[in-house]
Amino acid sequence: MNDSYLNFVNSPFGARLASSLGLPKPEVLRRYRADRPEFEGLIAVGAGPQPRMLEALAGMIARTGMTGVAHESAGLWIPLAQRHGMLTGRFEPVASGARGASGSAQGRMSALLFDASGIEDTTQFDTLYAFFHDALRSLDKCGRIVVFGRPPEVCATTRQWTAQRALEGFTRSLGKEARRGITSNLIHVAPGAEALAEATLRFFLSPRSAYVSGQVVRIETVTHALPVFDWKQPLAGRRALVTGAARGIGASIAEVLSAEGAQVIGVDIPSAKEVLDRTMRALNGTALAFDIAAPETPAQLAAALDENGVDIIVHNAGITKDKTIAKMTAAAWHSVIDINLAAQERIDDTLLEAGTLRHGGRIIGVSSISGIAGNRGQSNYATSKAGVIGRVQSMAPHLLERHITINAVAPGFIETQMTAKIPLAIREAGRRMNSMSQGGQPVDVAQTIAWLAHPASAGVTGQVVRVCGQSLLGA
Amino acid sequence: MNDSYLNFVNSPFGARLASSLGLPKPEVLRRYRADRPEFEGLIAVGAGPQPRMLEALAGMIARTGMTGVAHESAGLWIPLAQRHGMLTGRFEPVASGARGASGSAQGRMSALLFDASGIEDTTQFDTLYAFFHDALRSLDKCGRIVVFGRPPEVCATTRQWTAQRALEGFTRSLGKEARRGITSNLIHVAPGAEALAEATLRFFLSPRSAYVSGQVVRIETVTHALPVFDWKQPLAGRRALVTGAARGIGASIAEVLSAEGAQVIGVDIPSAKEVLDRTMRALNGTALAFDIAAPETPAQLAAALDENGVDIIVHNAGITKDKTIAKMTAAAWHSVIDINLAAQERIDDTLLEAGTLRHGGRIIGVSSISGIAGNRGQSNYATSKAGVIGRVQSMAPHLLERHITINAVAPGFIETQMTAKIPLAIREAGRRMNSMSQGGQPVDVAQTIAWLAHPASAGVTGQVVRVCGQSLLGA
Numbered sequence: 034m035n036d037s038y039l040n041f042v043n044s045p046f047g048a049r050l051a052s053s054l055g056l057p058k059p060e061v062l063r064r065y066r067a068d069r070p071e072f073e074g075l076i077a078v079g080a081g082p083q084p085r086m087l088e089a090l091a092g093m094i095a096r097t098g099m100t101g102v103a104h105e106s107a108g109l110w111i112p113l114a115q116r117h118g119m120l121t122g123r124f125e126p127v128a129s130g131a132r133g134a135s136g137s138a139q140g141r142m143s144a145l146l147f148d149a150s151g152i153e154d155t156t157q158f159d160t161l162y163a164f165f166h167d168a169l170r171s172l173d174k175c176g177r178i179v180v181f182g183r184p185p186e187v188c189a190t191t192r193q194w195t196a197q198r199a200l201e202g203f204t205r206s207l208g209k210e211a212r213r214g215i216t217s218n219l220i221h222v223a224p225g226a227e228a229l230a231e232a233t234l235r236f237f238l239s240p241r242s243a244y245v246s247g248q249v250v251r252i253e254t255v256t257h258a259l260p261v262f263d264w265k266q267p268l269a270g271r272r273a274l275v276t277g278a279a280r281g282i283g284a285s286i287a288e289v290l291s292a293e294g295a296q297v298i299g300v301d302i303p304s305a306k307e308v309l310d311r312t313m314r315a316l317n318g319t320a321l322a323f324d325i326a327a328p329e330t331p332a333q334l335a336a337a338l339d340e341n342g343v344d345i346i347v348h349n350a351g352i353t354k355d356k357t358i359a360k361m362t363a364a365a366w367h368s369v370i371d372i373n374l375a376a377q378e379r380i381d382d383t384l385l386e387a388g389t390l391r392h393g394g395r396i397i398g399v400s401s402i403s404g405i406a407g408n409r410g411q412s413n414y415a416t417s418k419a420g421v422i423g424r425v426q427s428m429a430p431h432l433l434e435r436h437i438t439i440n441a442v443a444p445g446f447i448e449t450q451m452t453a454k455i456p457l458a459i460r461e462a463g464r465r466m467n468s469m470s471q472g473g474q475p476v477d478v479a480q481t482i483a484w485l486a487h488p489a490s491a492g493v494t495g496q497v498v499r500v501c502g503q504s505l506l507g508a
Numbered sequence: 509m510n511d512s513y514l515n516f517v518n519s520p521f522g523a524r525l526a527s528s529l530g531l532p533k534p535e536v537l538r539r540y541r542a543d544r545p546e547f548e549g550l551i552a553v554g555a556g557p558q559p560r561m562l563e564a565l566a567g568m569i570a571r572t573g574m575t576g577v578a579h580e581s582a583g584l585w586i587p588l589a590q591r592h593g594m595l596t597g598r599f600e601p602v603a604s605g606a607r608g609a610s611g612s613a614q615g616r617m618s619a620l621l622f623d624a625s626g627i628e629d630t631t632q633f634d635t636l637y638a639f640f641h642d643a644l645r646s647l648d649k650c651g652r653i654v655v656f657g658r659p660p661e662v663c664a665t666t667r668q669w670t671a672q673r674a675l676e677g678f679t680r681s682l683g684k685e686a687r688r689g690i691t692s693n694l695i696h697v698a699p700g701a702e703a704l705a706e707a708t709l710r711f712f713l714s715p716r717s718a719y720v721s722g723q724v725v726r727i728e729t730v731t732h733a734l735p736v737f738d739w740k741q742p743l744a745g746r747r748a749l750v751t752g753a754a755r756g757i758g759a760s761i762a763e764v765l766s767a768e769g770a771q772v773i774g775v776d777i778p779s780a781k782e783v784l785d786r787t788m789r790a791l792n793g794t795a796l797a798f799d800i801a802a803p804e805t806p807a808q809l810a811a812a813l814d815e816n817g818v819d820i821i822v823h824n825a826g827i828t829k830d831k832t833i834a835k836m837t838a839a840a841w842h843s844v845i846d847i848n849l850a851a852q853e854r855i856d857d858t859l860l861e862a863g864t865l866r867h868g869g870r871i872i873g874v875s876s877i878s879g880i881a882g883n884r885g886q887s888n889y890a891t892s893k894a895g896v897i898g899r900v901q902s903m904a905p906h907l908l909e910r911h912i913t914i915n916a917v918a919p920g921f922i923e924t925q926m927t928a929k930i931p932l933a934i935r936e937a938g939r940r941m942n943s944m945s946q947g948g949q950p951v952d953v954a955q956t957i958a959w960l961a962h963p964a965s966a967g968v969t970g971q972v973v974r975v976c977g978q979s980l981l982g983a
Contacts, residue, residue, distance in 0.1 A: 155850045155895055162841040165833045165887075191902040192853060198898025199849065202890035205882025205983060210832045247882065247983060357685045358640045366637040374674065375630045378667060406982060407680025407722065412640075415677035420630055423673025427666040507881055507982020508680060508722060 036448060036464060039471050059470035060214030062243040063175040065480060067292070071239050072097035074143030077124040077171065079164030080107040083151030086181045087113055089227040090148065093234050095119040096264075099143065104168060106160035107148070126167045142168065144177035144238055149200055150222065152182070153193045161200075165207060178217035179237050180204050181230070184251050187223055197221075201249055208247045208468050208503045216246035217503075223492075226254040232489035235264075241484065244477035246468055247503035252492040257436055260393060262488045269294030272343045273486065274334070276300045276325055276380075277350030279309035281449045282399070285475035286347055289483050291316040295345065298338065300325065325350050325376040326368070331383035338384070342391045345486045346384065348377040348398045351417070353451070355410040366413045373417035377424065385432075395486045396432075396439040398425060399478070402501055405443055406508045418443075422497050429495030438494035440485045445501025446472040469502035511923060511939060514946050534945035535689030537718040538650040540955060542767070546714050547572035549618030552599040552646065554639030555582035558626030561656045562588055564702040565623065568709050570594040571739075574618065579643060581635035582623070601642045617643065619652035619713055624675055625697060627657070628668045636675075640682060653692035654712050655679050656705070659726050662698055672696075676724055683722045683943050683978045691721035692978075698967075701729040707964035710739075716959065719952035721943055722978035727967040732911055735868060737963045744769030747818045748961065749809070751775045751800055751855075752825030754784035756924045757874070760950035761822055764958050766791040770820065773813070775800065800825050800851040801843070806858035813859070817866045820961045821859065823852040823873045826892070828926070830885040841888045848892035852899065860907075870961045871907075871914040873900060874953070877976055880918055881983045893918070897972050904970030913969035915960045920976025923947040944977035 041047035042058045051058050065071060076094060078101045080087060087109055094101045095117035102124040103110035114121035127140040145168050149161060165178075172178070180200055188194040200219055208217030218237050222230050230252045236242050263269060273290045277283035278299030287297045297318035301309040306322040313320040321337055323330045351373040354365035377398060384390045403411050404418025425441045432439055446452060446463040452472065455463065464472045478500045484490060485498070516522040517533045526533050540546060551569060553576045555562060562584055569576045570592035577599040578585035589596035602615040620643050624636060640653075647653070655675055663669040675694055683692030693712050697705050705727045711717050738744060748765045752758035753774030762772045772793035776784040781797040788795040796812055798805045826848040829840035852873060859865045878886050879893025900916045907914055921927060921938040927947065930938065939947045953975045959965060960973070 155845055155853070158845055158891070159838070159842070162833070162836075162838065162888075166836060166838075166841075169832075170834050185898055185901065188902070191899065191906065194902035195849070195853065195895050195898035198901065199891045199895030202879045202882055202892075202894025203887055206878075206884065206887040206890040207833065207882075209882050209884040210887070357644075358637070358682065359645050361637075361641060363634070363637065363641075366641075367634070370630055370633055374670070378630070378670065403681075404677045406980070407677055407682075407684050409681065409684040412678055412681040412685070413637075415681040416633070416674045417677075419677025420670050420674030423660055423670035424666065426660065426673065427663070427669035431666065505881070505981050 036471055057465065057470050060174055062214050062469060062471070063240045064243050064474070064476065065239060065241040072099050074099060074173070075141070076101045076144040076146050077104055077142045077168045078102065078107045078110045078146050079104040079160065079168065080109070080148040081152040081160050082157050084109065084148035085150040085224070086148045086222060086227055086230070089230065090146065090234070091117045091119065093231045097235065097238065104164050106164050124168065127171045140171050141173045142171045142176060143173055144179065145169070145172055147180045149180055149182045152196050153190065155192070155196045155199060157196065161203065169207070169211065172211065172215060175214035175240070175243070177238050178204070178207055178211065178215065179234065180219045182219060182221050184221040184223055205247045205503070212468065214469060216242060218246060219249045221249060221251045223251070223253050226252045226492050229255065229489070229492035232484060232487045233493060236484040241480040244469060244473035244502045245481055245498065245500055248498050250493060250498060251496060253494065255436070255491045257491070259491055260488050266294035267487050267489070268345070268483070271345060272296045272298060272341060273345035273347065274298045274300065274338070274343045275347045275349055279305040279312055281451070282444070282447065282475040282478050283349040284312045285479040286349055286482055287312060287316055287318060289476065289479035290345065290486065291318065293483050298343065300334070300350070325380065326372050331380045334380060335383055335387045335389045338389050342389045343384070344391050344393070345395045346381065346390060346397070347482055348396070351399060353411070353414050355414065357410050358412045361413065369413035370417050373414065374420040377421070390437065392435055393488070394435070394437040396437065397482050397485050398439070398441040400441040400443040400497060402443055402445045402499065402504060402506050406506050425497060426495055432494070436491065438485070438491065440493060440495070441497045442478055442481050442485070443497055443499045443501070444473065444478050445499060445504040445506070447478060447500070448472040448474055466506065467502035467504040471502065473500055473502055511946055532940065532945050535649055537689050537944065537946070538715045539718050539949070539951065540714060540716045547574045549574060549648070550616070551576045551619040551621050552579055552617045552643045553577065553582045553585045553621050554579040554635065554643065555584070555623040556627040556635050557632050559584065559623035560625040560699070561623045561697060561702055561705070564705065565621065565709070566592045566594065568706045572710065572713065579639050581639050599643065602646045615646050616648045617646045617651060618648055619654065620644070620647055622655045624655055624657045627671050628665065630667070630671045630674060632671065636678065644682070644686065647686065647690060650689040650715070650718070652713050653679070653682055653686065653690065654709065655694045657694060657696050659696040659698055680722045680978070687943065689944060691717060693721060694724045696724060696726045698726070698728050701727045701967050704730065704964070704967035707959060707962045708968060711959040716955035719944060719948035719977045720956055720973065720975055723973050725968060725973060726971060728969065730911070730966045734966055735963050741769035742962050742964070743820070743958070746820060747771045747773060747816060748820035748822065749773045749775065749813070749818045750822045750824055754780040754787055756926070757919070757922065757950040757953050758824040759787045760954040761824055761957050762787060762791055762793060764951065764954035765820065765961065766793060768958050773818070775809070775825070800855065801847050806855045809855060810858055810862045810864045813864050817864045818859070819866050819868070820870045821856065821865060821872070822957055823871070825851070826874060828886065828889050830889065832885050833887045836888065844888035845892050848889065849895040852896070865912065867910055868963070869910070869912040871912065872957050872960050873914070873916040875916040875918040875972060877918055877920045877974065877979060877981050881981050900972060901970055907969070911966065913960070913966065915968060915970070916972045917953055917956050917960070918972055918974045918976070919948065919953050920974060920979040920981070921947040922953060922975070923949055941981065942977035942979040946977065948975055948977055
């Protein structure tokens with residue numbers, strides 16, 4: 034739960050010692066706090082040829098209250114920004130050789146945003162290079178890099194598809210070299226879905242996405258109008274079911290969804306009833322002490338949710354029973370698959386069939402880096418977590434007509450009671466092997482889930498988003 | 509080029525020292541040699557419910573000359589094997605607690621093969637667990653794990669899709685825990701494509717795939733008949749163009765394709781002409797000293813290939829010019845993208861338009877783990893290598909009607925003159941951070957390319973196969 038190295042190297046003495054010994058100095062990540070402004074400072078805006086996102090972005094950035102300044106590649110930006118009543122100006126790079134952190138306040142950027150949506154060929158990459166070459170030094174610590182492109186598979190030509198696909202290697206490389214708590218993400222916006230990118234842009238600009246880097250997110254078009262909502266309390270009036278909610282990541286999910294306005298129904302096993310009751314009481318939520326593995330639970334959940342139904346389901350409950358397969362018992366194999374995967378299937382099938390999960394609902398599964406990359410001694414767990422990815426991919430198309438989205442988050446190394454039990458050397462390796470040089474916090478997973486649960490995230494479905502600080506691990 | 513640690517710990521003295529100090533002991537990987545049998549020993553066969561691949565597998569395994577023995581989950585195997593005239597019997601696990609290596613010869617397996625193609629639901633995983641629980645200890649060093657499943661996206665139900673997708677986490681986990689030079693791969697066979705899996709099964713059973721683990725390969729149906737070929741010289745009568753062929757990985761590709769019967773045309777820059785000439789002379793090949801980046805090269809290549817055309821194009825030529833983006837020159841950005849990516853586009857477009865690449869041809873690009881995961885200081889290189897993935901994905905559907913396949917290999921840490929220049933500590937980390945605890949050899953990349961170039965690999969297209977020993981790195 035406690036990264037003592039991170040705390041130490043960020044103390045005055047520790048920082049001097051780390052610097053003289055050449056030790057890594059992970060940045061204290063800036064995280065969302067209700068009592069501090071979520072969006073502030075300057076965004077440098079760059080663009081490739083024929084940028085299709087700029088107009089929509091001008092409105093979105095104006096609504097955040099940030100100021101967008103134009104790199105020379107984005108000449109269109111200034112009139113667009115003025116039309117939206119935004120302060121604007123020209124981006125001026127900090128002097129070559131100077132670091133952003135020591136540059137003038139004027140030269141320091143909170144975010145770098147590049148519209149690559151019009152790039153049709155690899156020969157059109159020059160402004161992409163020029164923008165980040167000029168601007169990366171100006172990006173402040175805990176800054177944000179967001180690149181907008183098109184989903185490769187909808188591109189009209191193979192050369193465009195190739196160029197758009199190439200952006201993925203670029204954005205991930207920037208995340209790995211930027212360091213200093215900076216995140217770098219790529220948003221693929223389907224043609225016609227430009228206006229649907231707002232919740233996603235806000236998430237990736239916000240300190241809420243502190244531990245989400247190196248990701249590619251797709252925004253699809255939707256045929257229905259978004260419901261009315263308030264950016265300050267987007268989940269107001271919505272009911273959210275969270276499994277495994279008594280403690281740890283589940284409790285954090287319940288807290289964040291509640292802070293965003295949701296009415297939370299927390300589920301956990303009967304043996305955790307007391308803790309669950311306490312967690313739910315603090316949120317004015319409802320506690321349901323059910324064992325999700327029990328065959329009668331889906332029907333009991335449907336009954337408990339009654340005619341009001343539910344808008345958001347977060348399948349967070351999960352267990353590990355690690356052993357290499359030769360030493361693993363059949364019971365350990367079976368219970369991990371059943372609780373982490375099959376229980377989700379039974380619950381969703383029941384709630385969908387009964388209509389308990391309402392029109393416009395959200396299903397969010399918790400997968401894992403182990404489900405992506407596999408892991409030694411976790412053949413049961415990795416199977417279950419890869420299956421969570423399969424659920425998301427298979428169900429998304431079927432849920433479209435009910436305007437329900439389904440997505441998964443895949444946490445990397447998150448500081449919890451579970452990871453606190455890992456032997457020190459392995460824990461340290463897990464913590465440092467990512468672009469943030471530290472583990473994430475439960476709230477990082479919770480905030481990512483809140484973005485996926487957002488009413489304005491209607492165009493995000495069938496996707497898996499890692500919450501891993503751009504962990505080196507993968508497949 | 510030389511992994512002195514690997515050599516040392518596999519010497520009698522080094523092995524004792526490593527064992528007493530608890531150092532990792534990477535296995536000396538068994539690689540293909542023309543003077544040794546490619547397939548030998550026992551394969552344990554397991555199966556889930558309604559195994560759809562077993563019948564085709566019986567014929568394929570009979571043709572390798574190996575003996576398939578049936579785990580209790582695969583009762584159908586024995587009559588099938590007998591029908592194909594194969595020696596067979598029941599799989600008997602080595603005694604619990606005993607390691608495969610010290611078990612009786614009868615108990616030692618060269619490969620474990622599981623047919624999961626009929627699994628329709630996560631509740632049907634019991635035999636998957638039982639087979640590997642019983643059999644993994646019996647698998648010899650440098651053994652092979654191959655799991656057959658269905659491409660998730662063609663499954664009839666969401667539950668089947670989920671279960672089939674879950675196999676990916678399972679297979680990758682086994683690769684990470686098996687160690688001892690064992691590879692573990694998953695083959696997704698589309699319904700109706702069962703008979704097209706043979707070249708792929710042979711590759712994954714063979715020592716040719718020594719450094720390919722943790723991969724998922726898809727076999728699609730094709731509408732045309734395969735050409736006549738000989739398993740001993742599958743590329744006989746075929747012409748193969750290999751760029752960057754003078755030395756290193758390119759020279760190894762040329763050698764392997766030539767050994768498989770292909771007539772090789774090697775391309776390299778004029779300054780490497782002498783080395784290229786020597787490499788090609790040894791293979792009875794043709795040397796073309798062209799700069800692939802020159803605008804006139806595609807037309808010159810088409811002319812040089814004349815009316816005989818070409819059957820196989822391997823885009824291996826590539827350069828690195830590493831710098832963080834703030835320090836990277838525009839020239840370094842541009843030349844890496846141009847040589848590694850745009851040159852491939854120009855050459856293929858010309859050869860396809862002119863009909864120089866013949867019906868039933870093969871295009872194989874060389875990508876990189878950097879193209880998948882991004883890499884610090886390689887924003888140009890990672891962009892180009894991610895673009896190679898984009899080319900493969902975008903062009904595959906367009907080439908179907910000409911029966912041309914396009915795929916990419918993505919090498920991880922391969923021992924070359926290039927990696928020999930990496931500072932020792934970083935080189936050691938790169939070498940050991942994979943399931944083989946060692947770097948690969950150029951021949952490992954070359955053999956993977958030869959499999960993709962195979963006339964019987966007609967059902968494999970649009971895919972990216974890592975040659976990385978199941979590197980931990982990924983996205």
